Amino acid sequence: MAARQPGTLTPAGQRLLDTASALFYQHGIRAVGVDAIAEAAGTTKKTLYDRFGSKDALVALYLGRRFERWSAFVAAYLDEHAPDEGPGRVLAVYDALAEWQRDAERGCAFVNAFAEIGGTEHPGVAVIRAEKEAVRALYVRLVAEAGVPEAAATELGLRLALLHEGALVTMTAGGQPDALRRARAAAADLLAAALR
């Protein structure tokens, strides 16, 4: 067979990762066992352990892939839908998030995963921390690029990230579908005040 690239997955491995990702997101990490993953993916636990080594490693991969897909999604969204500059570009992150959340009724996968694995040595914790840092960095960078002086851009960017996180939690645990719209409006006001 063709030599497999390092880091790529076999067909069964790919199905396992895809299936595990959907199940972990929908039901939670502990609620989904490896038996169920293997069966839903049409393969066996032996294959799962051959490919991934452990459930914890599979979870970390799930989180890592979701982080990559979210990052790519936001970058593409900003390229395709956002103004090239100004506060509209910052606010477009909320629009991207609203779009992303259309298929994500369980809210933030990282917050959910952290609820289960936070405070442990699970390898997924580092992925969650990295994703949260990336969200904050994104807002800080876009706020600075929108013209807010550097000193204020950090604080304002971090505030907008708080609204981002708060909106996700309020949408899901709080059952408020308009939380993202509200966060976006609050961000618009904070940005307008900073750019006066």
Added chain:
Amino acid sequence: MAARQPGTLTPAGQRLLDTASALFYQHGIRAVGVDAIAEAAGTTKKTLYDRFGSKDALVALYLGRRFERWSAFVAAYLDEHAPDEGPGRVLAVYDALAEWQRDAERGCAFVNAFAEIGGTEHPGVAVIRAEKEAVRALYVRLVAEAGVPEAAATELGLRLALLHEGALVTMTAGGQPDALRRARAAAADLLAAALR
């Protein structure tokens, strides 16, 4: 013995609820089994099931009690530490939250629980929804009492609740200890703008 008031717990029942509450908060619902709860409480599963009926019911009780304790804590804090009126009274909720979080390194128990039981028929889901609604109502009421016109008070109150939720998540999953300070500062700015 004296007739027990409806809703009060026997000594073993109280120890079970206290122990279960600490373990659920620290480790998560699914990570803690009823065997472990009974053993840590110095009693047996027979007694646990006699008193509570099921693990799900115990979880719902844990969440309900935590909701009550948080509500009482905030009310007492506002009585003892907050100005009688004005924006300082609203901002004091963030101070109360900071105080509450000193013993709560796992962040919001309700958000964590929702990550595990959201999307299911678990009785705890209704408790979580009620707690989130209560937080939003608290901010809306205090913002109106601080002098913000009613029409704007709802929107602003809900925004401050977003900052509250975002700060909790950013503190825990995001590993940012100063998130609450930042949320409070953002809330102060939003309040100041609304009261101009």
Added chain:
DNA sequence: GACAGTATACCGACCGGTGTGTTTACATCG
């Protein structure tokens, strides 16, 4: 081209343990 050895991908059965919840018999106390 045939063959043996090796590598790769995958499988069903099995392991020891833990999960929620139930049952039985018994003890103690007011």
Added chain:
DNA sequence: CGATGTAAACACACCGGTCGGTATACTGTC
């Protein structure tokens, strides 16, 4: 006698992970 509680075993299901094995493809040698 009812309430509260205990100890131990049980039922059934599921948990994360391991084991020895099979099928197929590839590689080197003759």
